[in-house]
Amino acid sequence: MIAKVASKKAPKQGMLENVMRQFDNAADIIDLNTNIRKILEVTNNEIVVHFPVRMDNGEVEIFTGYRVQHNNALGPYKGGLRYHPTVDIDAAKALAMWMTWKTSLAGLPYGGAKGGIQLDPNKYSDTELERITRRFTYALGDNIGPELDIPAPDVNTNPQTMAWILDTYMSTKSPAERSTNMHVVTGKPIGAGGSKGRDRATGFGVFLTIKFWAESHNVDLKDKKFIVQGFGNVGYWAAYFLVNEGAILTAVQDAYGSIANEEGINVDQLFDYQKGNKGSILGYAKARTIDSKDFFSLDCDICIPAALGNQITPKNAHKLKAYLIAEGANGPTDVDAEEILLKKGIDIIPDILCNSGGVIGSYFEWLQNRNGEIWSLDEVMEKLEKKMKESFTTVIETSKKRNVDMRTAAFIIAIERLEEAYVQRGIFP
Ligand SMILES: NC(=O)C1=CN([C@@H]2O[C@H](COP(=O)(O)OP(=O)(O)OC[C@H]3O[C@@H](n4cnc5c(N)ncnc54)[C@H](O)[C@@H]3O)[C@@H](O)[C@H]2O)C=CC1
Numbered sequence: 001m002i003a004k005v006a007s008k009k010a011p012k013q014g015m016l017e018n019v020m021r022q023f024d025n026a027a028d029i030i031d032l033n034t035n036i037r038k039i040l041e042v043t044n045n046e047i048v049v050h051f052p053v054r055m056d057n058g059e060v061e062i063f064t065g066y067r068v069q070h071n072n073a074l075g076p077y078k079g080g081l082r083y084h085p086t087v088d089i090d091a092a093k094a095l096a097m098w099m100t101w102k103t104s105l106a107g108l109p110y111g112g113a114k115g116g117i118q119l120d121p122n123k124y125s126d127t128e129l130e131r132i133t134r135r136f137t138y139a140l141g142d143n144i145g146p147e148l149d150i151p152a153p154d155v156n157t158n159p160q161t162m163a164w165i166l167d168t169y170m171s172t173k174s175p176a177e178r179s180t181n182m183h184v185v186t187g188k189p190i191g192a193g194g195s196k197g198r199d200r201a202t203g204f205g206v207f208l209t210i211k212f213w214a215e216s217h218n219v220d221l222k223d224k225k226f227i228v229q230g231f232g233n234v235g236y237w238a239a240y241f242l243v244n245e246g247a248i249l250t251a252v253q254d255a256y257g258s259i260a261n262e263e264g265i266n267v268d269q270l271f272d273y274q275k276g277n278k279g280s281i282l283g284y285a286k287a288r289t290i291d292s293k294d295f296f297s298l299d300c301d302i303c304i305p306a307a308l309g310n311q312i313t314p315k316n317a318h319k320l321k322a323y324l325i326a327e328g329a330n331g332p333t334d335v336d337a338e339e340i341l342l343k344k345g346i347d348i349i350p351d352i353l354c355n356s357g358g359v360i361g362s363y364f365e366w367l368q369n370r371n372g373e374i375w376s377l378d379e380v381m382e383k384l385e386k387k388m389k390e391s392f393t394t395v396i397e398t399s400k401k402r403n404v405d406m407r408t409a410a411f412i413i414a415i416e417r418l419e420e421a422y423v424q425r426g427i428f429p
């Protein structure tokens with residue numbers, strides 16, 4: 001689909017600049033109320049904490065953690081925690097803003113937040129990571145809470161991390177509060193109040209949006225070749241469901257390097273291999289190692305960036321062969337690259353739609369904890385598919401009605417819902 005795209009130029013292409021340009025583009029198109037625009041352009045709260053942790057060798061290290069709460073007009077702040085050297089205040093702000101648009105687009109009673117700790121988790125033992133997580137949770141204190149701000153997993157955090165947060169948060173509460181505050185985090189292990197299906201929810205959602213796109217374009221996914229950047233929670237599950245549908249995984253890139261095999265890579269074998277290989281795909285015997293700089297120019301039908309932001313840029317966008325990009329990651333395509341891709345006729349299923357299965361799965365976990373319910377896996381997956389289908393359909397309809405690309409359509413829907421909330425509350429008639 002070739003349609004109107006953001007054209008404002010910004011001097012720098014960080015994630016924050018990207019999300020602001022995406023927002024400005026949609027806000028201009030709908031002529032957003034200027035007062036509401038002022039509110040949505042800024043983050044409500046930016047929490048930065050420095051906290052000491054004793055390392056295994058007895059030394060004390062100081063860490064910096066972030067939690068940015070962008071907007072809560074539609075409900076409590078919601079969004080993941082990332083452990084990565086690139087986490088800083090601007091990254092947290094950008095990711096928090098994307099969460100606001102994502103929860104609004106998905107029709108969830110949530111706002112947007114994001115945070116994390118600036119560190120390389122590979123440099124720390126599990127016991128150190130546990131102490132770091134617990135001290136971070138203490139430092140955040142009552143800035144998080146089950147009806148205030150609900151963290152979840154993101155890059156380099158997982159159900160174990162959420163369980164440590166839950167346990168630490170609970171230890172600061174009265175006995176009565178302990179049993180009713182399980183929903184202070186989502187993405188927990190099932191035994192500690194997690195929901196069936198949250199583990200696969202994001203990847204399944206990525207797969208569903210690709211399936212819906214294929215159905216609406218009369219494309220049969222069988223034998224279609226796809227490549228995945230990032231083979232963690234999102235990349236693995238997206239690949240798993242696509243291969244189940246008959247598509248062929250031909251290349252994978254992770255933080256360590258890239259591998260390819262045009263005959264197909266077995267998703268579960270690769271998953272088991274990386275688990276026993278310190279999380280790296282490199283050295284997997286049934287694929288060859290390729291130069292990472294060639295990854296995005298590989299021959300394929302579908303490309304799934306499912307790692308970090310700003311991976312598809314003007315430097316590699318013109319080389320992309322895929323006709324569909326499904327954004328498992330948050331902010332993987334920068335605005336200038338998107339302009340190039342759309343001109344080439346490449347469709348992009350935008351992050352705030354494509355990876356929204358994760359936060360929808362989190363919402364289901366939160367609801368179960370809040371209501372004292374336990375849903376079956378089938379129930380979760382069925383409800384997830386229904387919600388993803390509704391979002392996808394609304395985005396396609398808006399994109400046709402307004403003659404805009406899918407990202408702009410998704411932003412328009414998300415922003416209009418927020419605008420409606422402010423107007424109905426009578427603050428900005
Ligand atoms: N986990 C979730 O439920 C959700 C995650 N996301 C987004 O999906 C993306 C991936 O998240 P997860 O799978 O949860 O993280 P993860 O920590 O489970 O996996 C990350 C993967 O990306 C790879 N990676 C890291 N740096 C890389 C680099 N420079 N180049 C190539 N690969 C690299 C890692 O090796 C790993 O395979 C992130 O952008 C995250 O914000 C979005 C919605 C929900």
Ligand SMILES: O=C(O)CCC(=O)C(=O)O
Pocket residue numbers: 078079080081102150151152153154186187330355356358359360362
């Ligand atoms: O599950 C959640 O609450 C949020 C997951 C997340 O961080 C995201 O969608 O980017």
